[in-house]
Amino acid sequence: MQGKVIVVTGALGALGKVVAETAQARGAQIAGIDHAPSQSPATPARIEIGGVDLSDAAQAKTAVDAAAKHFGRLDALINIAGGFAFETVGDGDIKTWQRMHALNVLTALNASHAALPHLAASKAGRIVNIGAMGALQAGSGMGPYAASKAGVHRLTEALANEWKGKVTVNAVLPSIIDTKANRVDMPKADFSKWVTPQELAEVILFLVSDAASGITGALIPVGGRV
Numbered sequence: 001m002q003g004k005v006i007v008v009t010g011a012l013g014a015l016g017k018v019v020a021e022t023a024q025a026r027g028a029q030i031a032g033i034d035h036a037p038s039q040s041p042a043t044p045a046r047i048e049i050g051g052v053d054l055s056d057a058a059q060a061k062t063a064v065d066a067a068a069k070h071f072g073r074l075d076a077l078i079n080i081a082g083g084f085a086f087e088t089v090g091d092g093d094i095k096t097w098q099r100m101h102a103l104n105v106l107t108a109l110n111a112s113h114a115a116l117p118h119l120a121a122s123k124a125g126r127i128v129n130i131g132a133m134g135a136l137q138a139g140s141g142m143g144p145y146a147a148s149k150a151g152v153h154r155l156t157e158a159l160a161n162e163w164k165g166k167v168t169v170n171a172v173l174p175s176i177i178d179t180k181a182n183r184v185d186m187p188k189a190d191f192s193k194w195v196t197p198q199e200l201a202e203v204i205l206f207l208v209s210d211a212a213s214g215i216t217g218a219l220i221p222v223g224g225r226v
Helices: 014-025 057-071 094-120 143-162 180-185 197-208
Strands: 005-009 029-033 046-049 076-079 125-130 167-174 219-222
Touching: 005 014, 005 057, 005 094, 014 029, 014 197, 029 057, 046 057, 057 094, 076 094, 076 197, 094 125, 094 143, 094 167, 125 143, 125 197, 143 167, 143 219, 167 197, 197 219
Parallel strands: 005 029, 005 076, 029 046, 076 125, 125 167, 167 219
Antiparallel strands: none
């Protein structure tokens, strides 16, 4: 990670914070982009760009370009921004499907589209997306979320082929992530079986590393102990 410039979207969320802090501790410079307001002043090693709606292509480009200008280049983009909804098809609302598409697919698409010219100029350009094991086979109530994450999987594969030899593009597919919000939503679950943010961060940052130069187009399940 030493010296790499990494953009992390959703950087103020439960997973984003762990990924950004771990990468920074290992010598990376971090540009955190989030819909929430910025929480910290800029430092030589980190800037936060808050109040950004990444489902809007123009806002995504402005934020990514600002990150590249601040650090002089970009080496990696980690697309963590997203959302979840549990809703059956029969009792649900089409707006939920549209919201999941915007939060999960469009955020990754717009950030990637904005970052690719910068990443292609790096000697080791990387994109890592967050898919979902639940998108491999959707259960009841998982339709809107699973469909959107399946879109992230196909986006990953398409970009990997289109930018082969210039930028690697991969995705991690977590099961349930052990976060405070998920524990509140599923209080009777066995939390010890869930994948932790730190475990997921380790896989993500491996894919960003020089050691992963030969991996692109991969959808990597990170299922914890489920």
